[in-house]
Amino acid sequence: PQVIFVHPDGRQDAIEIAVGASVMQGATQHGIEEILAECGGNAMCATCHVYVDDEQIGRLVPMSENEDALLDGTAAERQPTSRLACQIEVTPALDGLLVRLPDRQT
Numbered sequence: 001p002q003v004i005f006v007h008p009d010g011r012q013d014a015i016e017i018a019v020g021a022s023v024m025q026g027a028t029q030h031g032i033e034e035i036l037a038e039c040g041g042n043a044m045c046a047t048c049h050v051y052v053d054d055e056q057i058g059r060l061v062p063m064s065e066n067e068d069a070l071l072d073g074t075a076a077e078r079q080p081t082s083r084l085a086c087q088i089e090v091t092p093a094l095d096g097l098l099v100r101l102p103d104r105q106t
């Protein structure tokens, strides 16, 4: 499945990510520098913050309470479509998912 990353300057990168991997893993393996992922995907750091496209947020499974709490501590402003990329597992149904990258993670 492909996930499309939109950088703060508008550039887009469409990246193929394996089913079962997280959006964070796909991003870091392909050099998406806006995703820091300091905790390595353990839902502890909130430096893998992304904004899911408004019209696509309903495609994701709802977030856990822990993710919700962490999103209150993001460096860039939290928005209604904010998610942690390490908590989004790629599935075939998510092909074409578009996420915007915040301008800072710390």
Ligand code: FES
Pocket: 024, 036, 037, 038, 039, 040, 041, 042, 043, 044, 045, 046, 047, 048, 084, 085, 086, 087
């Ligand atoms: Fe740390 Fe996602 S990588 S919360």
